[in-house]
Amino acid sequence: MFLATQAKIQQAVREFAHERYNLEPNVIVNQPPRPAMGDMALPLAMELGRRVGKPPRQVAEELAAELRNIAGVAKVEVAGPGYVNVYLNRADYAAGLSVQREQATAESASKPSGKIIVEHTNINPNKAAHIGHLRNAALGDTLVRLLRSRGNSVEVQNYIDNTGVQVADVVVGFLYLEKKSAADVAALISNPSVRFDYYCWDLYASVSHFYEEDSTRVELRGRTLQEIEHGGNEASRVAETVAMAIVRYHLATMFRLNVEYDLLPRESEILHLKFWDQAFQLLRERGAIYFETEGKNKGCWVMRQEEGNREVETGITTETEPQAGAEDTKVIVRSNGTVTYVGKDIAYQLWKFGLLGKDFWYRPFQSYPDGRVLWVSATEPDSSTPPTFGRGEKVYNVIDVRQSYLQNIVAAGLRALGYEEQAVRSIHFSYEMVALSPRCCADMGIELSPEDRKRPYVEVSGRRGLGVKADDLVDRLIQEALREVQARHTEESPEFRQRIARQIAIGALRYFLLKYTCNAVIAFDFKEALNFEGETGPYVQYAVVRARNIFRKLEAEGGRFDAALVTPAVLDRFLAAPDGDPYWELLFLASKLEAVTEQAIITTEPAAVAKYAFQLAQSFNNFYHRFRILTEQDESRKAFLLWLVEIVDRQLTATLDLLGIEVPEAM
RNA sequence: GCGCCUGUAGCUCAGUCUGGAUAGAGCGUUGGUCUCCGGAACCAAAGGUCGGAGGUUCGAAUCCUCUCAGGCGCGCCA
The missing domain is CATH 3.40.50.620 (HUPs)
Structure with missing residues (x-):
């Protein structure tokens, strides 16, 4: 609903600029600093005024007059140096939002036709x-x-470099360091008491030392690599079984995080x-x-x-003789x-x-x-x-x-x-990479060199065996979550509690990994990763759980939410300013999911979605605290509030789904 | 040496693409809400010359130039 409305307004502004001034400006739609100043702000008149030599406020008035004719627009005001602030017809907008979630539209910038x-x-x-x-x-x-979610056909590939040097290194470890045969390795893989990927984690680090002790051993790597590429020998058989056994561990680990290929x-x-x-x-x-x-x-x-990356030569060439x-x-x-x-x-x-x-x-x-x-x-x-x-x-x-x-x-x-x-x-x-904070290294008992200790963070290194294993982290998160769940749900079954704890742990982990923008280095820290309060996945999950509890309680009390009670007249009545402002603000924010998704795709920045999830959850929690719903005496107000909660539930659940985060049955 | 990225509140980060109204969150600190639709919550306060200097503009955290600091790349490795 937001995207369609915004597109409609942008189109009208473009037509205005074209017909009146023969200009094709890029129409930016902002949000006014305060909700009372309108729903959408257009700063365009300031720029337009300068280009055509008119006072910006005059251009703004012209534009405002034009926009008042658009269906769905309730009011247009000119403010400040020449902002055009648009107020939407709240009831119409709400009714449109109620019908269905927005599908990918024709003007969706992120959608090519193919795969x-x-x-x-x-x-x-x-x-x-x-x-x-x-x-x-x-x-x-x-x-x-x-x-x-925007209607694209997507194929997910996970490339497996099963014949590269890293695999070769582990094969060298098995064959020359541990002197195992292909059969020995196969037995190790099928031994249920061995975490094979963890075993290789250590072995890989040991091989680095193995090379360092005697530099002539490095040629084993080259020879093994050739054998693996050639096939039909002991090394290639070990490589094949090792690589695919580890791939299965990786797939299982990723599946815990709701990742499929x-x-x-x-x-x-x-x-x-x-x-x-x-x-x-x-x-x-x-x-x-x-x-x-x-x-x-x-x-x-x-x-x-x-x-x-080479810079173009300028007039004065410094004689540093370019290498042929x-x-x-x-x-x-x-x-x-x-x-x-x-x-x-x-x-x-x-x-x-x-x-x-x-x-x-x-x-x-x-x-x-x-x-x-x-x-x-x-x-x-x-x-x-x-x-x-x-x-x-x-x-x-x-x-x-x-x-x-x-x-x-x-x-x-x-x-x-x-x-x-x-x-x-x-x-x-x-x-950017994930690094370890100095405190994290200290927690894990990792010895740091003096120069590492001066750095803001330490790079993870598989070769040095330096890092936090994914499954260890997940296990620890589940353990923490379980402790909280057990304190709150003493009467539930162990299976139930385990399931909830897993969902919360994964919610915390995925949110933690996604809330930073891509070009920020994450200096990993257990304290922050294990946090379930504030700007975290569990905070957002909790908001949805609360929303659903309202309906659960309602039904337990023998009540029922009747959407038919929420007529256009009811929407009009309860959304009207100023009393309806808090409802409208929540509703309007909830309507922006598709716009946020588009933006996240265009900028390849999933953090924007995480940010939005938190904002919507926060806005809902505030609403939840402020208004009592089930005790509401006015039946039509009660129905309206329930309707609003249902929309927030729907949008927030969809947002979490985009982040790969599930909503627990209880928290 | 060359290229890319980063520098915003005590800490961790949004906001920079597309300049716009009083620069925002979370954590931490301090104070408050509390027999509730379960507090993993809510409200409030304190806290910022947006690394620095020029420039463009009616208007700059945002664009341009220079500069300081940190990170990452630049292989007949993968």
Whole structure:
């Protein structure tokens, strides 16, 4: 309702500017500083006045006269230096809101016609997931929910690098450090008393020391990596079982956070199905890369960085003799003939857009309780009939900010091949890392070097085994939540309490990960992550639980909410200013969900939705405290209040769903 | 050296894309609400030269230039 109303007003303003002054301004709609000053504010007249040489207030008056004719507008006032403040017809607006939730509209800026691919999580399958990975998944999953809520078709991919060095390192650990066979490893995996991903977490850190003790051991990594890529040997068998066992742990961890995927494209299939060979051919044919015959990159296939990070030379050139072929090129194929990571990434990105001319085979990997089937790439067909994967129109890669440089090169690769459109629609959804606060390190008994201690935060490092494991954090949150639940619900069953505690814990965790904007480093701190009060997920959940308790109590007392009592006349009566202001403000805020969603998509900033959830919950809690509903004697006022609560419940539940947060039955 | 990001209340952060009315939250502090639709709540107070200096503008936390401080990138690693 908000989006449609806003669009209507913007359109009218554009027409006014065009017809009266032959201008096509960008129409900004603001919120007035105080609700009493109107529902929407247009600062345009100030700018317009200057451009046409008229007093802003005069232009504002002209515009106001125009807007008064719009259906749904109750009043228009000119204020201050030339603001045009619009007051909506509250009852009409409320009636419109009551009908149904807003669907994606034609002018929805965020909606392409085709499929959107979102790639996220992408954890190296060689150790347990940590909090940094949780941020990636929470952001990616929320983006998926936002896009789907606006009517987009979205495919979620979780790329599995099962043949990379990180897996190779753990394989080295098993084969050479622990001297285990493939059978030993398989036994370890099937041993129910071993948390295999935790086991590998420690082993991975041990391997780093193993290399440090004797630098000649590093060649084991290279050899193992080659064996894994080649296949058909002990190392590749260990790699395969380790990687997929850990993938299952990752999937289980993410499922605890309500994160699901559609497809697991694996590096091994990209390798065996020769995706790179195909991409290499394309890149050569179209001159996107060339063979370097001199300089430090002699013997490599390199790509020119068209307009990379390099600054354009100005008049006075400082004589620092530019290195031949150094600055603005990127090696794609090494002089030994092997492809770099970014080269493989270009091939994968081409496949995502359906531009590679090759496809994977697929087989079902697992099913989620809701019926969604997760598929995995395969080297050959089987009897299953997979949906069409890839061929996206737009691609979001959720990857942390440190990979910006490489993501730019991938996009540059598409451009060099002539795929300008796809390069533009390759979106690096970038976010900052999760680090550990000094206090957090102290809590965990992590020894810090003197220079680390001076820093504001310490980077998580899988290689050093430095970090908070995802499942440990989740377990601890559930434990904290359970303590609270047990204190409040002594008579409920253990299953009930466990379920509620889990929902609260996940609500707290996802909200915590989402409330920071993407370019803020999260300095992780247990005290803040375990907080259930103030600006937190449980605070928002609690608001909805309270709203629902009103209806529960009503029914328990034998009452019933009859929506038919809320007639246009009733809406008009109770929403009228000034007595209706508190109701109207709550209602108006609740109507903005779709607008907030649009904004969050356009700016790729899920934190905006988290912020909104908190504001709406806060506004409701204030309302809840201020007005008694069930004891209300006036039947039509009571019906009106119940109607309002129902709308807030609906919108707030929908908001939480976008954040991947469930509403507990009780709190 | 080059590129990107950050700097707003004691602490943690919104607000910067698209300049606009008295710069907002949470936590913490202090004081209040309390037999209720369950307080994981509500209200109030104190607390800010928006890192600094110029500039553009009727108007700048927001745009431009310079500068200081911190972080992250810049491999024939992934």
